Amino acid sequence: MKQKIKTMEELAAAIGISRPTLSRFFRDADSVRASTRKKIEDGLETVDYVPNFFATRLNRKSTGLIGVIIPDTEDLFFARLLNAIERPALEADYTVLRQNSHGSADLEARAVETFLSMNVDGVIVAPLGRESSADVFARLSTRLPIVLVDSRLPHALPSVDFVGTNNRQSIDTLVNYLCRTGAPPHFFGMPPLNTNSPEREAAYVASMERLGFKPVLVEVPAEPDSWEFEAYAYDVMDEHFGSGRYVDATILCANDRLATGVLRAAGKHGLLPRRSDVKAKLRVAGHDDNPMSRFMTPSLTTVAQNFEAIGRSSFRLLLRRIEGDTSLESSGTEEVFDTILRIRESA
Amino acid sequence: MKQKIKTMEELAAAIGISRPTLSRFFRDADSVRASTRKKIEDGLETVDYVPNFFATRLNRKSTGLIGVIIPDTEDLFFARLLNAIERPALEADYTVLRQNSHGSADLEARAVETFLSMNVDGVIVAPLGRESSADVFARLSTRLPIVLVDSRLPHALPSVDFVGTNNRQSIDTLVNYLCRTGAPPHFFGMPPLNTNSPEREAAYVASMERLGFKPVLVEVPAEPDSWEFEAYAYDVMDEHFGSGRYVDATILCANDRLATGVLRAAGKHGLLPRRSDVKAKLRVAGHDDNPMSRFMTPSLTTVAQNFEAIGRSSFRLLLRRIEGDTSLESSGTEEVFDTILRIRESA
């Protein structure tokens, strides 16, 4: 069992190198002479030493930490987004800290406090659509670089960057496809938890009108403040289908999780064809290309967001802000990515 | 805009309270006189101060941090488990740090290093099934309290606690139900990424033999070292169904994600009944009750793990170890929870 060493001072004594040199070595192994580098590395092999995380960050201009706040870890959309951010961050030697706002503005604010107290170099956040969120992030953005992903804030903060999906393109792609291949779609919106909700609805209305069709929203009783999209959509459509409404309609859902609930309700009411070669009357399309969507029966027609690009891009943008890249506009930058249509069985 | 205050020293000056008293206040607000408590709290209202996270943890016996390591954040099973651990931890004023091993033993080891360097009070880990994992955690357990969750290690560490699901009970429940209502099930195991895989298979064999049936494992070509369970199961069964094998069998899958792939393959080959009142020949059952399972078509018959209990219990156990509860066995404790059968349409 290797000798346990607690401080860098002890380490210096144990391998015969001065502490400042060790400190330099840990910051950048190439900043010391090759021969002493080898001596240190050999020494480290023989002992059990881990630099103290807190002590190293306490007195440093950059902590090498970035914070990410998402609303729900149990939503695969955000789980994938998180991974897409974490990957380039790890490559750039940043440690990413995740906080879950659980859809609550309070927890979101508390997460911000935590990140401030940790002197993170920057924050990437998928915000809630609340007013309070906007205030919190307005304050935050005066103290730290911050980039929004996936959703904007209800009131635009002119100085904050945004990276997300091009909702106009994605919805337009779906509307065009659906109109070309069958009945013009109705739109099933999502609970207005963030700004994607109104954005996609507006995009739907615009696309339909451009094609000369009348936009029709699926009637929803009350929009619950919940992230249980599948159950919500199922309840709504179970009611509709049970009363004979929408049974041969084309339904464009604001995301795949809603579409999942719709498909389930359709199955219950016998509205799904048994074999994929039988044309169904009811058609359902989603948005996001959730990993489960291709495994449903029928598999879900949807559009795939470019997670990789969004994650990478938001991190890079944050990095440039952190490094004070002056070629960036001081007013917020905006990057949106197009989606790819995935035609499957449901529409 | 409130006055920004960076250190406790400044805070002390700003609100007229000595620094040690402030320090005591932040550790426990009730440890100061009510009148000075009020004075401090009023003062805090007027300024913008956040204690430095690193400085507060640097020189403290307990950091109030616990680490959690899971193999995959994009697997809803682990996402839910994580939340179930985080909830009681937050109530007990612990901050939980998550690390994702991405199924890699290297990253798992690195996560351990990180936690050690942060002086976390304890670690909860859902381990990989690798040999190397066992070594890493053996070392870790000599320095920190640690509890394993969901899966054991390939070689039992006698001194480490374990909290998970009672695989014997869950599989036995499913086997009994399936045998009672139709053909005895075949078993579709999962890639041997952790110890649940062999455990569930052994439980299946035992249950079948006890009922006097011959256990039959679904033939799998090569077991890939992958977490893409749905795609894996789909590929395997697409091949089988395409050749006419298992088309009227009952298939018990080691988890819901595999079952999802099986159902998808069944749909492709027209093996699913159109309406739920038509008896299917092919039956599929899963394990875990993934949130999506009830929304599939057909909805999946499965067993629900008791996430809440597993999460709460593993945290409590860790807490007792941290606090040095002497009523605990020094040899490892073991807690397993029973599952609940969810009978739905697929079997």
Place this chain on the structure above:
DNA sequence: TCTCAAAGTTTACGCACGTCAAAATTGGGA
């Protein structure tokens, strides 16, 4: 072997806060 720049060592201070001991206040009851 000499030379000089490169690299390492010494020494010392700083970071923001925890914590302890001794001295000074405070406040409620007698």
Place this chain on the structure above:
DNA sequence: TCCCAATTTTGACGTGCGTAAACTTTGAGA
């Protein structure tokens, strides 16, 4: 109004490491 225990303040040191300045050693080329 006096007194004493409870609190707070003062002063000082510790945590593990970053970092700067001055000084010493090293090593490749002349």
